Amino acid sequence: AQSVTQLGSHVSVSEGALVLLRCNYSSSVPPYLFWYVQYPNQGLQLLLKYTSAATLVKGINGFEAEFKKSETSFHLTKPSAHMSDAAEYFCAVRGGADGLTFGKGTHLIIQP
Amino acid sequence: EADIYQTPRYLVIGTGKKITLECSQTMGHDKMYWYQQDPGMELHLIHYSYGVNSTEKGDLSSESTVSRIRTEHFPLTLESARPSHTSQYLCASSRATAGADTQYFGPGTRLTVL
Numbered sequence: 001a002q003s004v005t006q007l008g009s010h011v012s013v014s015e016g017a018l019v020l021l022r023c024n025y026s027s028s029v030p031p032y033l034f035w036y037v038q039y040p041n042q043g044l045q046l047l048l049k050y051t052s053a054a055t056l057v058k059g060i061n062g063f064e065a066e067f068k069k070s071e072t073s074f075h076l077t078k079p080s081a082h083m084s085d086a087a088e089y090f091c092a093v094r095g096g097a098d099g100l101t102f103g104k105g106t107h108l109i110i111q112p
Numbered sequence: 113e114a115d116i117y118q119t120p121r122y123l124v125i126g127t128g129k130k131i132t133l134e135c136s137q138t139m140g141h142d143k144m145y146w147y148q149q150d151p152g153m154e155l156h157l158i159h160y161s162y163g164v165n166s167t168e169k170g171d172l173s174s175e176s177t178v179s180r181i182r183t184e185h186f187p188l189t190l191e192s193a194r195p196s197h198t199s200q201y202l203c204a205s206s207r208a209t210a211g212a213d214t215q216y217f218g219p220g221t222r223l224t225v226l
Contacts, residue, residue, distance in 0.1 A: 001192065009119050009152075026226065032212045034145040034214075038216075041121075041219075042219055042220070042222075043116075043118075043202055043217035043218050043219045043220050043223075044155075044202070044204075045217070046215075046216075049212060051212040090148075090154065090155070094212075098157065098168075098170070098171075099145045099147070099157035099160050099170060099171075100157070100202075100215060101157075101171070101213070102154040102155045102156075103154055104153060105152075105153075105154055106155045
């Protein structure tokens with residue numbers, strides 16, 4: 001069975017500062033890992049995904065994430081936060097043919 | 113941008129009503145999913161389908177039912193809505209059963225049962 005833990009339900013950073021959103025996973029099989037972003041009253045949009053091709057994954061909007069098997073982590077980062085990055089971010093894992101298992105989400109707040 | 117649509121976007125109804133939430137995709141994807149998302153919470157898989165005439169229950173038990181008569185259409189039905197069904201329902205689709213395939217999400221239907 002798969003599970004995802006996102007540390008911090010709310011993260012607040014200043015505009016221009018580093019964004020770090022934490023995700024740890026548990027999976028009984030080699031995992032596929034995903035980060036999605038959800039803006040208010042919208043569906044989820046894929047930011048990036050890990051497919052075992054490379055441990056450092058680059059996504060859209062300047063985000064990237066690094067897969068660390070030894071730490072069972074897949075943290076999301078962005079060097080410089082923009083106001084438009086304010087949203088809900090979900091980490092998810094898929095270990096089989098079924099749907100995704102999601103974390104509880106992290107609400108990212110950008111302070112001017 | 114994903115071509116997956118959900119209607120209605122918002123629905124407020126009374127207890128006991130039968131409702132159908134519509135989901136359609138124009139990408140020709142075989143696999144489709146329904147997730148339930150309570151406010152401020154994670155998404156839980158409630159139904160999925162491998163293709164036409166295939167429906168499976170997800171990780172979270174749900175009183176809703178689904179059907180898959182056409183590849184592009186995956187409606188969700190509640191025969192008798194209750195306040196406990198108040199939630200957001202998100203539909204998604206993906207190309208195949210491969211684990212790394214991206215799931216594309218619709219905008220969601222926010223359901224309120226009074």
